[in-house]
Structure formats: C-alpha cells, structure tokens
Amino acid sequence: MSAVSAGLTDDELLEALRRAVTARDAVPADFIAAAKQAFAWHNIDAELAQLTYDSRAADHALATRTEAASIRALTFTSDRLTIELEVAQDSLVGQVVPAQAAVITVLPRTGGEAVITADEIGCFSVEPIPAGQFRLRCRTSAGVETMTGWITL
C-alpha cells in the first residue's frame, strides 16, 4: 500500500482522488443518515438477554419441513430473567419469567417506541406484530432492566 500513494505521479494522485470522491458519492444519503442514527443505541444500560431458543432454528436443526402453521416461539434469557415469546394470529404474546409485573418497551430498529404493561403474572401482548426488526426492553417492578437481542419475526 505504501507504494501506492508514495509512488503516485500527479496524474495518478488526481485519479486516486477522483475515485475516492466517486466512491463516497455512490453512497445514498439515507444510507449514511440511518447509520448516524444508530448512535442512539450507544451505552444502553440494561442487561442483555440472549436468544436461547428459536422454534425456527429448532425446526432446521431437525431438518424437518414443518407445516406452514407451526407457531414461532422464541426465548430470551438473562441472568435474572427469561422472556418467552410466541407469535399469535395478530399479536405477539409474551411472558416474563419468574412471573411478575413489568413494563415492556418495544424498540423498532427504525426508531420510535411503544410501551406495554405486563400483568402481575408477567403476561403481555404486542399488537400489531412488529413488521421490522425490533428488540424488547423489560423493566420489572423490582427495577431489573433487561433487553433482548434483535428480533425478526
């Protein structure tokens, strides 16, 4: 690489500059804008719950071609909390385990958020089913804060 720029004649340097500027101009402005917005996720102060079960992955592991009607189910686990999710007909239903009241925030990747309450046995329902990628933040009444990884349904 060192030879690249040191050995360049003026014409070659100008050509390299042209390529550099062209490469940047090829990138759409909204692609860059979306990347800048990702900074909103910096330093999220919640314990991360890892995906520990995904019915879809389980189906593939078994190499079965399951019926189209099979229910998608996901489980996220952190040290102190488990969040179980199941896709129902027109909603996403979930439960916080151990069962307890909690505030659930739906965080779509594209921004914005929706707040939902989980009842005293930890049950909640997200309607409608989020269309794009999202994650859930769960804050229990005891103040435990957990965030799932990214979910695509």
Next chain:
Amino acid sequence: MRDDPSVIALVKRVCDGDHEAWNEIVERYSPLVWSICARYQLSRTDIDDVGQGVWLMLVENIGNLRQPAALPGWLATTTRNECLRILRTASRYDPDGLPTDDLLPPDSGEREVEDDLIEAELNAALRAAFAELGEACHTLLSMLIQDPSPSYAEVSSALGMPVGSIGPTRARCLLQLRRSPHLAVFLPEQAGGIEVKETGR
C-alpha cells in the same frame, strides 16, 4: 501500514459519548460498507439491512474493540459476514427447498474484501486530506476531477484563472494534498520518497 492515530482518537471519543465522532466514523467508512454490499450484489433493501446490522453491532461493541486502529478491518469483516448471513437466510427459506449452498452466489471471499478495505482506507484518507485543503485548491481540484475532465480553457473561464497558471497551481495543490497528515500512514517508513520525486523535476 502504521496505525492511523485519527481512527484511534475517533473511537475513543465515541466511547466517551461523542455523537459527532460517531458521525465522522460513519462518513468515513460508509463507502467501505456500501462497496462490500455491492460486491455481493445485494438489493437495496438488503444493503440497508446489512448497514443497520453492522452499525448497530459497532455502536454496541465499540467499547470492546481490542485495537481501535483495526476498526476499518472490523467493519469490513462484519459487513462481509452480514452479507453472507443475508444471502444464506434468503436461500434457506426458498420455497423449493433446494440445497442452500447451490443458491448462494460465489463468495468473493476474504481476498477481495481485503482489497476493498485497502482501497477504502486510502479513499477515506484522501477525502479527509482533500476536505482540509484551502478553498482555492479545493475548488480547482474539485473541478479537475470531474468526469469528463474539463479542458484548461474551461477551467480558466469557470474559475477566472489564467490558463498558464492552472498547471503550476494544480501541482502546488497536489503537493499540499500529499503532505497531509491523513496520508502520512500510507507513505513508506523511510521518509523522502515524495521529496525525491519533487526535487527531481
């Protein structure tokens, strides 16, 4: 290549919560992410998906980068992995249920991504150096790199500059560009490679 100190400084500022530094990293390296996606011939929707995935992973993990100077390499590898993930996902759920690998376009592989990375780092340095040139040089070089490149007569009338002074000014501006600290990491360890060229003229 030696480590680029400006990348290290930017990463540190982002870790301290500086949104401007984050924006600068994005400006610098979006073309790298974009060019790798283009290499895998992804649709625009898939490119957006890859981009979001890559930048989210970075913002969540930037504090854990063991070598901040290796950021461009990390971005290239992560982008490539995300591209491959998307291609696999797309073929896995193919309704015909064909073997997935047959549906994947050939992986252009680490080698090409490495080339993309090298070019992207040089490009980013060139743009950074270019952005810091004085206004007169910036205007002249901007005009000279247009496609198709204008004749000196056209440059002369557009910038109100005598035709005879365009060549020398161009040479002076390019010399300023070469001397930019942004390009220092791309120069050979033994100093003077460029100086020799210059005085030999």
